[in-house]
Amino acid sequence: MSVSQKRKRSDSQTESKTSIDSTEISFPRGGGSVLTALEVKEISNEATRDVLFESKKQHQASAGVVKKRKGTKGTAVKVATVEKEKDVTVDHLDFKTLVPGSQVLGQIVQINKMDLVISIADNLVGFVPITSISQEITEQLEALQESVESSDEDSEEEEDNEEEEPDKKNFPNLSEIFQLGQWLRATVITNETKTKKKSKKRLELSIEPSIVNSNVAEDDITQGAIIQVSVKSVEDHGVILNTGKGTNGFISKKELDAGLVNIQDLHPGSVILVSIASINSRTITCKIPHGQLKKQGSVSTIDSITSIIPGMLVDALITGLKKDGIVAKVFGLADSSIGMTHLGVYDFSKLKEKHQIGSKIKARVIASFVLRGEAKLILSTLPHVLFLNKESWDKETKSAPLESYPIGKVVDVTIIGKDGTYIYTQVEGSLLGQVHYSRVSAKADLDMDFKIGSEHKARVLGYSWADNALTLTLDKKQIEQKYLRVQDIPIGEAVVGEVVRLITDNGLILKIFDDFEAFVPRSHMSDIKLIYPERKFKIGSMVKARVLKLMYKRGKASILCTLKKSLVVTEDEDIVASFEDAQIGKRTPATVERMQPNGCIVAMFGQMKAFLPNSEISETFVKRPEDHLRLGQTIRVRIISSDSEAKRTVVSCRISDSLSQTQLSAIEEMIPGKSVIKVSVVEKEKDNAIVEMEDSGLRGIIAFGHLSDKNYEQNRALLKKTEIGSTLEAVVLMKDRKSRILTLSAKESLVKAAKEGLLPASFEEISIAPTTLHGFVSGITNSGVFVAFANKLTGLVLPKYASDKFVDNLNSLFYVSQSVSCHVIRTDIENKRFLLSLKSKETDKDSEPAINPVDSKVKTISEFVPGLITKAQIKGIKATQLNVQLADNQQGRIDVTQLFDSYDDIKNPKRPTDQFKKGDVIDVKIIGFHDTRNHKFLPVTNRKTKQVVLELSAKKSDLGLGAVKPLTLSNVKEGEKHLVFINNSARGFLWAGISPVIKGKLSLMDLCDDASLLENLEEEFPVGCALMATIKEIEVENATVTFSARSKPIHSIADISVGDVVPAKVLKTRESYLLIQLCDTVNAISFITDALNDYSEKLDSVFSTNDICAAKVLEIDSDSSKVYVSVRTQDTKDKLITSLEDVKRGDVLRGFVKAVTDKGVLIALGRNIHAFVKVSDLSDSYIKEWKKTFHVHDPVQGKIIEAKEESRILMTLKDSEVNGELNTLKRFEDVEVGEIYEGSVRRITDFGVFVKLDGTLNITGLCHHSEISDKKISSIESVFGEGDRVKVKLLAKDDAKKQLSLGMKASYFIDEVAADEDIEMEDNAVESSEQSEEEKVGDNDSEDELMEEAYAEQESGESDSESDKEVSKESAGPEAQVKSQGGLSTNGFDWTASILDQTMANDESSDEEDMDDEKPQKKKRRASVVKDKTAEMNTRAPQSVSDFERLLIGNPNSSILWMNYMSFQLQLSEIEKAREIGSRALNTINYREEQEKLNIWIALLNLENSFGSDETLEDTFKRACQYMDSFTIHQKLVGIFSISERNDKAEELLKTMTKKFGSEVSVWVSYASFLLDAGRHDDAREVLARALQVLPKRSHIETVRKFAQLEFSKGDSEQGRSLFEGLITDAAKRIDLWNVYIDQEIKRGEKAKAEMLFERVLNRKLSRTQAKFFFNKWLNLEEDKGDDKGAEYVKAKAAEYAQNNQ
Helix, strand or coil: CCHHHHHHHHHHHHHHHHCCCCCCCCCCCCCCCCCCHHHHHHHHHHHHHHHHCCCCCCCCCCCCCCCCCCCCCCCCCCCCCCCCCCCCCCCCCCCCCCCCCCEEEEEEEEECCCEEEEEECCCEEEEEEHHHCCHHHHHHHHHHHHHHHHHHCCCHHHHHHCCCCCCCCCCCCHHHHCCCCCEEEEEEEEEEEECCCCEEEEEEEECCHHHHCCCCCHHHCCCCCEEEEEEEEECCCEEEEECCCCCEEEEEHHHHHHCCCCHHHCCCCCEEEEEEEEECCCEEEEECCCCCHHHHCCCCCCCCHHHCCCCCEEEEEEEEEECCEEEEEECCCEEEEEEHHHHCCCCHHHHHHHCCCCCEEEEEEEEEEEECCEEEEEEECCHHHHCCCCCCCCCCCCCCHHHHCCCCCEEEEEEEEECCCEEEEEECCCEEEEEEHHHECCCCCHHHHCCCCCEEEEEEEEEECCCCEEEEEECHHHHHCCCCCHHHCCCCCEEEEEEEEEECCCEEEEEECCCEEEEEEHHHCCCCCCCCHHHHCCCCCEEEEEEEEEEEECCEEEEEEECCHHHHCCCHHHCCCCCCCCCCCCEEEEEEEEEECCEEEEECCCCCEEEEEHHHCCCCCCCCHHHCCCCCCEEEEEEEEEECCCCEEEEECCCCHHHHHHHHHHHHHCCCCCCEEEEEEEEECCCEEEEECCCCCCEEEEEHHHCCCCCHHHHHHHHHHCCCCCEEEEEEEEEECCCCEEEEECCHHHHHHHHHCCCCCCHHHCCCCCCCEEEEEEEEECCEEEEECHHHCEEEECHHHCCCCCCCCHHHCCCCCCEEEEEEEEEECCCCEEEEECCCCCCCCCCCECCCCCCCCCCEHHHCCCCCEEEEEEEEECCCEEEEEEECCEEEEEEHHHCCCCHHHCCCCCCHHHHCCCCCEEEEEEEEEEECCCCEEECCCCCCCCCCEEEEECCHHHCCCCCCCCCCHHHCCCCCEEEEEEEEEECCEEEEECCCCCEEEEEHHHCCCCHHHHHHHHHHCCCCCEEEEEEEEEECCCCEEEEECCCCCCCCHHHCCCCCEEEEEEEEECCCEEEEECCCCCEEEEEHHHHCCCCCCCHHHHCCCCCEEEEEEEEEECCCCEEEEECCCCCCCCCCECCHHHCCCCCEEEEEEEEECCCEEEEECECCCEEEEEHHHCCCCCCCCHHHCCCCCCEEEEEEEEECCCCCEEEECCHHHHCCCCCCCECCCCCCCCCEEEEEEEEEECCEEEEEECCECCCEEEEEHHHCCCCCCCCCCCCCCCCCEEEEEEEEEECCCCEEEEECCHHHHCCCCCCCCCCCCHHHHHHHHHCCHHHHCCHHHHHHHHHHHHHHHHHHHHCCCCCCCCCCCHHHHHHHHHHHCCCCCCCCCCCCCCHHHHCCCCCCCCHHHHCCCCCHHHHHHHHHHHCCHHHHCCCCCCCCHHHHHHHHHHCCCCHHHHHHHHHHHHHCCCHHHHHHHHHHHHHHCCCCCHHHHHHHHHHHHHHHHHHCCHHHHHHHHHHHHHHCCHHHHHHHHHHHHHHCCCHHHHHHHHHHHHHHCCCCHHHHHHHHHHHHHCCCHHHHHHHHHHHHHHCCHHHHHHHHHHHHHHHHHHCCHHHHHHHHHHHHHHCCCCHHHHHHHHHHHHHCCCHHHHHHHHHHHHCCCCCHHHHHHHHHHHHHHHHHCCCHHHHHHHHHHHHHHHHHCC
16 A cells, blocks of 8 residues: 555545544534624623532523524524533543544654654653644655655667656655654544454554644634644745645744744755744745743634644633643633643642632633533643643753663552542652552552551652653552563573463563563574474473674564573673674574674674674684584684674684694694604594694594504404504694694505605605605596505506506506505606606616617617706707707607707807707707697607607707706796897797797897888798797786897887887778877877879778887877878878978879868878868869769869968969869969059048959058159049059068058159159058958958868867857957057957858857957858858948848848848947847747847847847847747857956846746756856856756756856866766666766766766666677777777677677
């Protein structure tokens, strides 16, 4: 059943039980009375008068009075007969009165995980389950349940769909939500709990506001009323409350502080009792009822009697004095009573003195219930109830009652009063004690034995918070009882119990101390396992036991006992039940509870557990604790360490450290095969005798087969005859330091051999000699018999050497532990193995003679054994070996590595064996045998064939005495230098050897320092060639080594210099470059222009992976650890371009397309040299889709137009110019002072004439009016007209401002050579602000910008940052100069076609938006680059009002045209006209063209921001929000403010947006980005917190992800990691979050962190598609970083994943 269903069920039960039928009670419910309000008041007054006159007679039922009142139709209505009040009693709360639906006021006295315990009057407690606390907590539980259920389902489809996973909820912690002593109103849900066996009395309550406030009518919700509320949310200024009545409440932080409530203690779901301060239509304002009663306020009127609820402060009218208390009327309607306990008066005489009938008393309602069909109230006048204090005692001066008087304490009490239920006492003169009549001795007389003033002994049973009284007992049996509660019984207490019940297969139940039941688990019924426990434990029998531990479940304690004798008989001082008892060195019993690989867990008394390591289980070595201990076994342990803070205790079973040290010293003195000791037999087993050394106590084992040299049966009989305590002499065969055990043998042959020093214990003691060795048989197989000696030294006896006679079955001749005598016939030095023979020496000789031996001293073949120095004749010479003959029937070989001791001994290093001649006789030593089938060296052989090839050595150093051991892997080290010989070649490396055993790889990169030798490899390094090489690496697994023959190896980038030519290996081929390996740690790059000799070829067709080539170092960038090399050879077809000096104007060069931009094509001529081809220079013919013609990395051929700077190389691809003469127009840099040009008048002004020069790229100069004629001209316009042809001379040139000064005077053209004049440009500079962009700079400036933008686009294209759309803004230089001269500024707003980019969702601005507004003509050209420039180069832009008006007639919906028109007016400083044009545009553009209208609004906002006031900007902004999408307009204005650096305005608008558009994630992200740009990191993180409070939960993950990305890009990367870690923890199934997280780490260059994330995500449950995606991404990362080992690791990981998930 779900939590919501349980809650609905409890609600329905409560609702059904609280609904009171009008037939069951004597008064009507509110709103349903048949009496008028006046009639009710009269009846109330009459009852009051009867009480005031103290009428002694019983009121008899009077005749019914019938009154008439006028109805709507004038009919008479009968009025019910009013009976006089019955006698009202003083009531107490119990399980009978508190029926479901009753309400009580109580205090929280205990907070458990799943419920609250509330103390109510009359020493009762109720339980509030977690599902009946508040709606908020119930919702948390339901969300948690849904999360758990969803996590249990198969989520494969959910992962593929990448659906959003619900947030994981934490289980509500009630101890944080509530506080002890807190007052709450509760409704009784049930007063009994039904179990399978019986019903138990238990009050189950509900404090949910919707239930406890159900009786509060709307008219009762008035100022001063007490209601119960739950916390919906906690805000900065206060708390929003749930009243359960459909209207929210609010309590301010100030009111909480005044009520002594810390807002930090309140959490969603908390329930508190509040009073109403004020009410409006939307909210109920509350406060905490605390302090003086007048300030708390009270209710003066109620809607009905059911409106009187617990917690309400009332004025009660006393209507009677009883011996049990007083009775009163509340609001003249409800009968109520106050018991002695809550009056504070415990004697009737004092009660009459203090209270009088008819007086009023201030009291608080603490219970309301229905008794015998009548509503009853119980009130309290105790101070802590009236003031709702958490504690009834002064915490500063007094301690808690149960601290002063703990439960079980016997105290002296004085009787101070009695009522019908309780005896009231004063406990030692300070505190009230309450004794129920059921808690006195059975035979006691209540009147005689407990008179007021008498003194007695009592025992504390508890304390009631609500009554502020100790619960006592006067029962002498309970007072004398040893323990009152289970928790009072000390752990480890020895008890005598009676067997009450036996539970099959589980345990038994004991009765101890006559009142308590204890459970004995089956494992603790005995030290041994009982098969029939019922036979030992009879019902009613008495047993001795000891309390093992106390178990707590749901707040109830139970006892666990043990009957194990080992625990029961333990001394009390040895018991360890807490860390205080765990003293170092203390010995205590413990029970093995759990086994672990490294030890076991043992349990002591109570909850104490300890760890017993394997090393502390026994004096001997313990590998597995199961071999020494069993579960449930009780052992004695010694505490060796105890840490109460870490809650860790370590124990030991070992006796002492001193004895252990003695044994350790003794075992160190034992030498296997040498030590002969005296031992005594201490124990006998089936197959062994356990012996012990007398001095040290060191123990050993003698197997029965080692008791003597006799046969199997005799040794068996000897073991039986051996007596305990008998002494033996034995030799140590083996010792085990860990277990401290010796393996011994008492065989006489072995003991004698050990004394003579002839019992070998290591391979070094084995040699081929006639010495007889004594050993024993350790194993028998088909391969032979294994003979063992000391220290596990074992040799093999082959079947043919096992006996002088043929033996078919070795098992019939030999048995294990049999004593044997043998001698060595073969040794294997490398593997440390040897062969033995059991034959007699006379029959063990090889009779085959040596035929024509080269060495006459040799007679038989058997004499050719390793170590023999003899002679051999050379029969054949090969590059890698000499074939020799020792006799006609014995061949041999000498490996080339065994011919020379040093490199200097070799006469011809390329062919070392050439210095030997066939037929020469040389001295050799036999070092082993050669396997002709596998071509391997063998240290030993069994001579299975007649022709055995001997392995020989002719090295002078080997011809001395002693055995020769060829070099093995164990004898060499990395870094050693050796003489090596090449054996054969493979792709990329050579095989070389330094001995017959060791072969290794010699990479071509490590072959030599001179890379040019690699071009003729076979000739320079033939097979057999000798080299001096160093060992780089030893691969033990593959039994190979890696060599290097370079004298100057490259280990790092510091070992390389520019100009070096070194061997290199091709790692990867790409379209534009090669990745070259110079060594294991250094890689280099060879660009396509540095790699190809012929640019018409492709890299992958010329080079392949692992190709070895010569590389010349061109450049070393130490900062970035990059090396650039060239692998071109001398046979080149295309010129290598390395600098600007290699490029000349007019050169025809080939290159590769580097980038294709809107402005043209960028050509790579060299690694760092690029040329730019404008669109107009791409082809002689018109190409409409020219971008599709040119592709990156395509080879092209062109002619250089200009090459003055590296960043200003221009090229043309036109065939007419590439193959013909270069015909180019002059640029600004080409014109020279003094040159004469013809041109046409472009513009006439008052200060001069602007002339466009022929033969130039649209270059215009100014002819000042003083330079037009030698004579003065009154009117320039009368002389010149636009378009007139003129002849001018260049007088001056300003390169900085790109201005020309011209002259037209006739005197300038008289002489052919004009004199150089220094022309002042000041006049021109003063009036230059009036020049338009077109007049100041021509197409030459445009070309500069095209070049800069092309380079910028190339740089941004190669960048892997997120802002790929941002372009370098270097081209803003000339415009900045123009701005400095004056004119209108637009704060970076582009008034031309780039406005389209500004209105896109991506609000990033390009460099085009940063251009100055003074160049409309150039902007027009830029806007047109989105189309084919070859078709629109001659398009003329509008230059006047008439031009714009004419164009607008044909295209009235073009926002670009309208904005150009506005820009044109702004250039003329006509701001108002620009506004009018904007308004015209809004009225003219069709209403369907929303985007066009939006562009105009943005333009108007820019205009007002730049040239208007704050008022005009605000007005425009408001109008824009009315007509367009308000959110979009807000976003655009924020961008405008940011561009214009009005950060305060931007922030103000962002704050407004968070309130107005708080549900939009982008608003919060923009705000945070703005703050991070300003360096306000803390403020940005506060924005995240606010966003998560405002945004719906479904947007939280996306919001946090974007904020995390912002932290990575603009803020603190660690903060970003924290956010991502939280996301992948809470939403682990959102695989896309892992991908974004990994991308951020990769972009920051955190390779190690990215790899760690790959490991983590691939360990999660992924679909195959997802796993493939992450593996590919990981592999690309490793390849991009050039990490080959990492790439191999990823591939291996992927293969493993695929295999495991098939």
